[in-house]
Amino acid sequence: MQESVSTVRFEPDQSPPAKLTLGLSLQLALLTLAGIVLTPAIIVRMAGASENYLNWAVFTAVLVSGASTIIQAKRVARIGAGYVLAMGTSGAFIAVCVTALIEGGPEVLASLIIASSLFQFLLAGRLSLLRRILTPVVSGTVIMLIPVSVMPVIWELLTDIPAQSDPGLASVCALVTLLVVVLIALRAKGTLRLWALMAGVVAGSLVAGGLGLYDVQRVQQAAWLGLPAISWPGISLQPEPVFWALLPSFVFVTLIGAIETIGDSVAIQRVSWRRPRAVDFRAVQGAVSADGLGNLLSGLAGTVPNTTYSNSVAVVELTGVASRRVGVALGSLFILAAFSPKLLAAILAIPGPVVAAYTLVLLAMLFVLGMKIIVQNGINYRDSIIVGVSFWLGVGCQGGLIYPEIIAGLAGGLLQNGMTAGGLCAIIMNVFLLVSAPRQHQIEVPLTIAKLPQIREFLESFVTENQFNTLVQSRLEIASEETLLTLINSNETEAERKLQVTVYRDGSHAVLEFVASPGGENIQNLLSVIRDSSAVSSVGKNVSLRLLQHAATSINHQQYHNMDIVTLKVEGV
Numbered sequence: 001m002q003e004s005v006s007t008v009r010f011e012p013d014q015s016p017p018a019k020l021t022l023g024l025s026l027q028l029a030l031l032t033l034a035g036i037v038l039t040p041a042i043i044v045r046m047a048g049a050s051e052n053y054l055n056w057a058v059f060t061a062v063l064v065s066g067a068s069t070i071i072q073a074k075r076v077a078r079i080g081a082g083y084v085l086a087m088g089t090s091g092a093f094i095a096v097c098v099t100a101l102i103e104g105g106p107e108v109l110a111s112l113i114i115a116s117s118l119f120q121f122l123l124a125g126r127l128s129l130l131r132r133i134l135t136p137v138v139s140g141t142v143i144m145l146i147p148v149s150v151m152p153v154i155w156e157l158l159t160d161i162p163a164q165s166d167p168g169l170a171s172v173c174a175l176v177t178l179l180v181v182v183l184i185a186l187r188a189k190g191t192l193r194l195w196a197l198m199a200g201v202v203a204g205s206l207v208a209g210g211l212g213l214y215d216v217q218r219v220q221q222a223a224w225l226g227l228p229a230i231s232w233p234g235i236s237l238q239p240e241p242v243f244w245a246l247l248p249s250f251v252f253v254t255l256i257g258a259i260e261t262i263g264d265s266v267a268i269q270r271v272s273w274r275r276p277r278a279v280d281f282r283a284v285q286g287a288v289s290a291d292g293l294g295n296l297l298s299g300l301a302g303t304v305p306n307t308t309y310s311n312s313v314a315v316v317e318l319t320g321v322a323s324r325r326v327g328v329a330l331g332s333l334f335i336l337a338a339f340s341p342k343l344l345a346a347i348l349a350i351p352g353p354v355v356a357a358y359t360l361v362l363l364a365m366l367f368v369l370g371m372k373i374i375v376q377n378g379i380n381y382r383d384s385i386i387v388g389v390s391f392w393l394g395v396g397c398q399g400g401l402i403y404p405e406i407i408a409g410l411a412g413g414l415l416q417n418g419m420t421a422g423g424l425c426a427i428i429m430n431v432f433l434l435v436s437a438p439r440q441h442q443i444e445v446p447l448t449i450a451k452l453p454q455i456r457e458f459l460e461s462f463v464t465e466n467q468f469n470t471l472v473q474s475r476l477e478i479a480s481e482e483t484l485l486t487l488i489n490s491n492e493t494e495a496e497r498k499l500q501v502t503v504y505r506d507g508s509h510a511v512l513e514f515v516a517s518p519g520g521e522n523i524q525n526l527l528s529v530i531r532d533s534s535a536v537s538s539v540g541k542n543v544s545l546r547l548l549q550h551a552a553t554s555i556n557h558q559q560y561h562n563m564d565i566v567t568l569k570v571e572g573v
Contacts, residue, residue: 394422
């Protein structure tokens with residue numbers, strides 16, 4: 001843990017120097033703007049739509065990405081994560097968007113995007129109900145599959161140079177970029193490490209310019225300021241049969257995108273604080289809501305859907321700068337870029353091998369981050385099966401190695417994407433575990449200490465039925481009492497709160513779950529405080545927390561806007 005404490009230089013609430021903020025936001029802009037622009041370009045050109053619509057879709061995509069990135073960083077009401085999460089166009093939607101454009105046109109596409117965005121708002125509001133399905137194992141697996149899905153494009157970028165150029169020059173540019181990024185990231189200390197990505201891009205671009213691979217003419221011909229011709233396609237207010245036929249596919253891809261956003265918002269919290277914290281699922285809900293808002297704006301503007309970009313997590317981990325100011329500056333740069341054809345041209349003129357080299361570093365870090373999320377709270381053999389099968393199934397589908405003639409025809413070809421195929425596999429296996437799990441015992445009472453005897457009787461009945469011994473019963477009673485006291489003491493309001501207690505057997509362990517209306521402090525964070533002996537005296541309820549820690553082998557406290565969920569695992573004998 002000590003390493004993670006030392007590498008975070010600026011936490012979300014802190015303000016780095018203006019030059020550093022601008023420099024890091026430029027790095028992220030360099031990393032993401034090309035993807036934001038290329039995704040709508042690929043979709044529109046594959047569908048054979050007009051050049052005017054292409055220019056409009058690119059302009060509005062960059063504009064919406066900027067606005068939603070700012071909202072993610074600042075968190076407006078309950079919308080936004082409050083962390084540095086870059087927003088951009090989603091490659092997962094390419095297949096369904098191309099089909100919608102061909103079959104129904106831009107108006108039908110806009111209607112489908114708007115409808116699927118409403119599903120994201122619903123998902124964000126009810127995220128607590130899906131906590132056992134969209135678990136860290138599922139989210140971590142999806143994050144591990146993101147590099148798998150993107151890597152084919154990266155490999156193509158390694159040789160993306162003008163046709164008349166010597167192919168060996170591409171390898172020189174990529175190698176210089178990779179060496180500069182890796183060497184600075186591995187050996188540099190202090191401020192220099194923060195500039196590893198920028199230094200690699202600059203070095204690679206300078207070498208590319210000397211070799212004649214940087215498109216200087218494209219930059220020179222572009223105007224400093226400008227707007228495309230207005231080509232807003234409108235919205236289809238009378239859904240056609242093609243709308244209803246494609247809506248399930250759009251909702252499914254939206255779900256996969258939401259899982260990616262959940263994983264990104266969990267991951268960004270892991271790398272944004274010096275002292276390890278419990279995941280704040282209110283921030284996760286905010287991230288999904290901001291994702292939905294971005295898609296709603298995309299549909300209204302007549303462009304393609306967007307999502308969070310996972311590379312922003314890798315950049316924060318690499319640089320150690322998690323300040324929200326970077327996210328606001330990044331969104332502002334996106335908006336500026338939308339009105340500046342020359343700035344977009346300067347970024348898009350960077351040769352493919354340079355882009356591929358520094359993206360390779362970030363994707364490698366992202367893969368490891370997904371592994372960390374999976375193993376953070378321990379991993380058992382069931383989780384191992386879910387991760388292993390889902391990951392390699394995703395790899396096989398992405399590479400076209402698993403019955404390609406069948407996979408290509410299923411769900412409109414969606415399963416050809418490794419992230420989609422693997423994510424769906426992980427969800428299905430997780431749902432199967434839930435359906436086939438042992439019977440759960442449940443009781444609902446007011447959240448008051450007066451109901452403790454009733455809870456004890458409830459637990460005694462469970463222990464008797466499952467043939468646990470008196471030691472397990474004692475641990476369950478201690479854990480329930482201390483959790484109840486902590487939830488009551490952490491409440492900041494006088495309103496009556498309801499409590500739902502669930503207990504079930506998991507192998508040799510007993511799992512106890514408390515679901516209550518929202519309260520105050522997170523129990524996991526309080527436990528992390530009392531582990532620091534210098535802070536014990538400042539925590540009034542440390543005795544209760546230590547008893548809870550002694551009785552339970554694991555403690556997980558998830559805080560949502562609409563409820564608190566504390567899950568305890570008690571070891572059987």
